[in-house]
Amino acid sequence: MEGLTLSEAEQRYYCDLFSYCDTESTKKVASNGRVLELFRAAQLPADVVMQIMELCGATRLGYFGRSQFYIALKLVAVAQSGLPLRVESLNTVKDLPLPRFVVSKNEQESRHTASYASDADNPASYSGVIPPPPGRVQAKKGSVSHDAVQQRTSTDQESTSPVVSPQQSPPTSPHTWRKHNRHPSGGNNERPLAGPGPFWAPFSEAQPGSSAAGDPIWSGHSPPPHQENWVSFADTPPTSTLLAMHPASVQDQTTVRTVASATTANEIRRQSSSYDDPWKITDEQRQYYVNQFKTIQPDLNGFIPGSAAKEFFTKSKLPILELSHIWELSDFDKDGALTLDEFCAAFHLVVARKNGYDLPEKLPESLMPKLIDLEDSAEVGDQAGEVGYSSSPAEAPPSKSPSMPSLNQTWPELNQSSEDTAIVHPVPIRMTPSKIHMQEMELKRTGSDHTNPTSPLLVKPADLSEENKISSSVKFVPGNTVDGYSSSDSYTSDPEQIGSTVTRQRSHSGTSPDNTAPPPPPPRPHPSHSRSSSLDMNRSFTVTPGQQQAGVVAYPPAVPPRPQPSQGTGPHVHRPVDAEGLIAHTSTSPQQIPEQPNFADFSQFEAFAASGVNEEEEDEIETHPDVLQAEKPSDSASSLRAAKTEGRVEDKAATSVPNNTGKGTTPLAPPPKPIRRRLKSEDELRPEVEEHTQKTGVIAAVLASQPSIPRSVGKDKKAIQASIRRNKETNTVLARLNSELQQQLKDVLEERISLEVQLEQLRPFSHL
Amino acid sequence: MERIALLSPVCSPHLQNYPLYIRSVPTENELKFHYTVHTSLDVVDEKISAMGKALVDQRELYLGLLYPTEDYKVYGYVTNSKVKFVMVVDSSNTALRDNEIRSMFRKLHNSYTDIMCNPFYNPGDCIHSRAFDNMVTSMMMQVC
Numbered sequence: 001m002e003g004l005t006l007s008e009a010e011q012r013y014y015c016d017l018f019s020y021c022d023t024e025s026t027k028k029v030a031s032n033g034r035v036l037e038l039f040r041a042a043q044l045p046a047d048v049v050m051q052i053m054e055l056c057g058a059t060r061l062g063y064f065g066r067s068q069f070y071i072a073l074k075l076v077a078v079a080q081s082g083l084p085l086r087v088e089s090l091n092t093v094k095d096l097p098l099p100r101f102v103v104s105k106n107e108q109e110s111r112h113t114a115s116y117a118s119d120a121d122n123p124a125s126y127s128g129v130i131p132p133p134p135g136r137v138q139a140k141k142g143s144v145s146h147d148a149v150q151q152r153t154s155t156d157q158e159s160t161s162p163v164v165s166p167q168q169s170p171p172t173s174p175h176t177w178r179k180h181n182r183h184p185s186g187g188n189n190e191r192p193l194a195g196p197g198p199f200w201a202p203f204s205e206a207q208p209g210s211s212a213a214g215d216p217i218w219s220g221h222s223p224p225p226h227q228e229n230w231v232s233f234a235d236t237p238p239t240s241t242l243l244a245m246h247p248a249s250v251q252d253q254t255t256v257r258t259v260a261s262a263t264t265a266n267e268i269r270r271q272s273s274s275y276d277d278p279w280k281i282t283d284e285q286r287q288y289y290v291n292q293f294k295t296i297q298p299d300l301n302g303f304i305p306g307s308a309a310k311e312f313f314t315k316s317k318l319p320i321l322e323l324s325h326i327w328e329l330s331d332f333d334k335d336g337a338l339t340l341d342e343f344c345a346a347f348h349l350v351v352a353r354k355n356g357y358d359l360p361e362k363l364p365e366s367l368m369p370k371l372i373d374l375e376d377s378a379e380v381g382d383q384a385g386e387v388g389y390s391s392s393p394a395e396a397p398p399s400k401s402p403s404m405p406s407l408n409q410t411w412p413e414l415n416q417s418s419e420d421t422a423i424v425h426p427v428p429i430r431m432t433p434s435k436i437h438m439q440e441m442e443l444k445r446t447g448s449d450h451t452n453p454t455s456p457l458l459v460k461p462a463d464l465s466e467e468n469k470i471s472s473s474v475k476f477v478p479g480n481t482v483d484g485y486s487s488s489d490s491y492t493s494d495p496e497q498i499g500s501t502v503t504r505q506r507s508h509s510g511t512s513p514d515n516t517a518p519p520p521p522p523p524r525p526h527p528s529h530s531r532s533s534s535l536d537m538n539r540s541f542t543v544t545p546g547q548q549q550a551g552v553v554a555y556p557p558a559v560p561p562r563p564q565p566s567q568g569t570g571p572h573v574h575r576p577v578d579a580e581g582l583i584a585h586t587s588t589s590p591q592q593i594p595e596q597p598n599f600a601d602f603s604q605f606e607a608f609a610a611s612g613v614n615e616e617e618e619d620e621i622e623t624h625p626d627v628l629q630a631e632k633p634s635d636s637a638s639s640l641r642a643a644k645t646e647g648r649v650e651d652k653a654a655t656s657v658p659n660n661t662g663k664g665t666t667p668l669a670p671p672p673k674p675i676r677r678r679l680k681s682e683d684e685l686r687p688e689v690e691e692h693t694q695k696t697g698v699i700a701a702v703l704a705s706q707p708s709i710p711r712s713v714g715k716d717k718k719a720i721q722a723s724i725r726r727n728k729e730t731n732t733v734l735a736r737l738n739s740e741l742q743q744q745l746k747d748v749l750e751e752r753i754s755l756e757v758q759l760e761q762l763r764p765f766s767h768l
Numbered sequence: 769m770e771r772i773a774l775l776s777p778v779c780s781p782h783l784q785n786y787p788l789y790i791r792s793v794p795t796e797n798e799l800k801f802h803y804t805v806h807t808s809l810d811v812v813d814e815k816i817s818a819m820g821k822a823l824v825d826q827r828e829l830y831l832g833l834l835y836p837t838e839d840y841k842v843y844g845y846v847t848n849s850k851v852k853f854v855m856v857v858d859s860s861n862t863a864l865r866d867n868e869i870r871s872m873f874r875k876l877h878n879s880y881t882d883i884m885c886n887p888f889y890n891p892g893d894c895i896h897s898r899a900f901d902n903m904v905t906s907m908m909m910q911v912c
Contacts, residue, residue: 309887310887320888324897328897331886336885
């Protein structure tokens with residue numbers, strides 16, 4: 001490009017403008033959108049603008065580099081002066097006034113133009129501009145509301161106003177931008193101007209002689225206008241605070257205006273430097289948003305449900321269509337609820353819209369919710385996300401499953417209170433892929449509990465049926481179990497753990513009655529684990545009578561041998577140790593059932609939960625429901641199966657983990673043991689679960705101990721705890737089994753789908 | 769040429785299906801597409817009812833090719849809430865494979881659920897979401 005010589009004022013001015021347009025802080029390229037706004041504000045005819053762009057080379061390059069930008073600005077000035085646009089004119093025209101960019105509304109606009117020449121206009125104009133908040137145009141002019149404004153100059157302020165663009169906080173741009181149409185919403189006007197006032201000062205200094213004296217009023221002070229708006233919008237008047245600020249700033253303004261002091265300039269620079277893009281939320285704004293958030297949702301880490309947000313934003317009197325668009329922009333994770341960040345973004349957009357700014361097509365970067373959780377703890381984040389998700393089941397409609405994949409990354413945001421607040425209940429919410437679940441399980445055993453039940457669901461629609469069964473079984477919870485597990489619902493701290501255990505238990509309890517003559521609810525008087533979210537499952541379960549554990553254990557095993565005799569082989573083939581564990585459980589349960597079927601189950605689960613066998617947890621959870629379903633079969637069969645699985649488990653366990661614990665330590669009913677041993681040989685035939693050996697060992701141990709649990713319970717706390725541990729292991733195994741079952745289910749479903757597709761392909765022709 | 773239509777039955781006893789969203793590229797012959805989409809609803813309903821014996825959960829959402837004509841093919845997709853997506857594709861566009869259609873429906877479904885999450889959207893309203901429009905446009909551009 002041709003060499004461009006700029007005067008110092010011009011240089012500074014252009015530099016400021018460039019910084020303003022440099023939304024991405026690249027220092028090299030001005031964002032096209034911003035530049036276009038600038039040109040629009042220059043009030044030049046479109047063809048002139050096109051010509052300018054062409055001349056400066058931006059169209060050639062496709063972007064506005066610094067030199068192009070400067071040239072363009074110079075050309076704007078040329079055009080505004082009425083001179084023909086020529087490349088030569090760049091350097092030949094002397095004493096060219098600085099380009100004027102005005103975005104004013106109505107009279108202010110005209111006044112603004114007029115006031116360009118006058119310094120006095122600056123403060124006024126800018127104050128006038130800012131008011132826009134909805135419809136206070138009049139107020140601007142009259143701006144009676146703000147003393148400061150009045151002091152200023154009732155005239156000027158209004159008149160020159162147009163410029164300030166509240167939303168834009170151009171670093172030090174002397175131009176006041178006003179995005180057209182403001183005023184609709186009637187903010188407090190003047191006040192906001194006061195803010196930008198100081199900004200103007202420096203600019204006027206910077207360009208002493210320039211007509212842009214008034215320009216400097218930059219409403220970099222976006223907060224004030226917004227605040228004004230907020231006030232009107234939310235019906236809460238923080239104006240008082242704003243007002244307080246404004247007078248000061250206004251005075252600064254006058255001071256600056258009158259005196260070319262650098263003080264205000266510094267202040268302005270300081271303030272303006274914090275605004276790098278119009279969409280940035282200032283601290284005051286942020287604080288205001290946070291306060292508003294608190295009024296709806298006291299927990300800053302919580303969500304605001306869609307309905308509450310809808311009511312709140314409807315108060316802004318924006319059209320529903322725009323609110324809908326704002327929602328789409330700000331609900332980053334598309335969960336139907338707003339986190340604090342999302343809420344701030346939405347609020348900011350509403351304020352911007354009320355101030356007359358067009359809504360962006362995409363969410364500006366500065367408004368994007370921070371995915372801090374993502375980096376901090378990817379897995380935990382996922383967990384949290386999931387947990388959070390489950391925490392707000394209302395907001396996470398199950399129908400979201402289709403879009404699940406896309407949301408995985410955004411989940412970390414949902415990490416509100418994470419596991420702690422996770423709602424522990426088998427809600428089929430969208431869950432991250434089971435693989436992630438597995439990871440999470442490992443990370444946090446507890447976390448996955450409630451998620452586990454859902455993960456399989458996500459995997460396949462068919463899973464839902466399983467889940468439904470689980471849910472149904474859960475509801476089924478007999479009275480006694482409810483005592484212990486009802487608390488799980490309200491868990492907060494160890495939600496997952498407890499929840500999972502509870503769900504599992506519930507399911508067990510639910511199904512156990514079905515399977516084995518509905519045993520009377522075991523008297524589970526565990527005051528210890530009632531409701532306290534922080535209650536350790538282990539502890540709670542230790543308290544529970546061993547019977548429960550036994551019962552619990554009994555059920556899971558049932559899954560593999562589901563149709564016990566018939567399916568025994570099938571499931572067994574596929575089943576990992578988990579199944580065996582399950583089976584073992586069932587074996588024990590049948591025996592235990594008469595005594596306390598449910599308790600036994602639960603205790604086992606709790607043991608698992610406590611043992612932290614994460615990987616298996618989800619499997620176990622899944623398997624539990626399966627087991628429960630499988631429980632239906634006769635007790636004897638199940639007991640056999642259980643024994644088998646147990647045997648297997650034990651078998652596996654023997655390989656890696658001393659099985660003995662299970663067998664030896666179990667003073668359980670002799671019958672299971674012999675059965676186990678008998679089946680052990682079978683297990684040996686199925687070395688499927690090498691990986692689970694440890695687990696199986698544990699499970700075996702648990703299973704083995706299960707029968708004994710009921711007996712020892714109440715007598716030996718240690719034994720209970722041990723059994724709990726075993727149960728946990730069993731749980732893990734079961735979880736694994738569950739996952740395998742899920743996989744099988746998926747395969748079968750795929751086959752089904754393919755068959756259906758074929759059928760459908762044939763069908764159209766049949767219709768014709 | 770392609771046309772995408774979103775139809776949804778009103779949750780009312782009379783079960784009328786009215787379009788929530790219709791978009792076609794190119795835009796000529798729109799009426800013809802409207803007609804095609806409406807007639808394909810019958811086929812969709814038929815498919816739904818045929819599979820209805822099994823649990824709804826197990827029903828495949830993607831209905832596949834509803835029926836081919838000499839000019840175009842019609843694909844259907846129905847959600848669990850009985851919202852139907854109908855896509856009419858030009859027959860000359862043989863490059864479109866089944867799994868591509870499936871993925872398009874999946875994207876549509878995802879976007880639809882995103883719209884549903886918006887509390888300002890009343891189910892049953894016509895869809896005016898810009899995000900949805902952008903998604904549909906990009907999808908159609910991809911194909912055409």
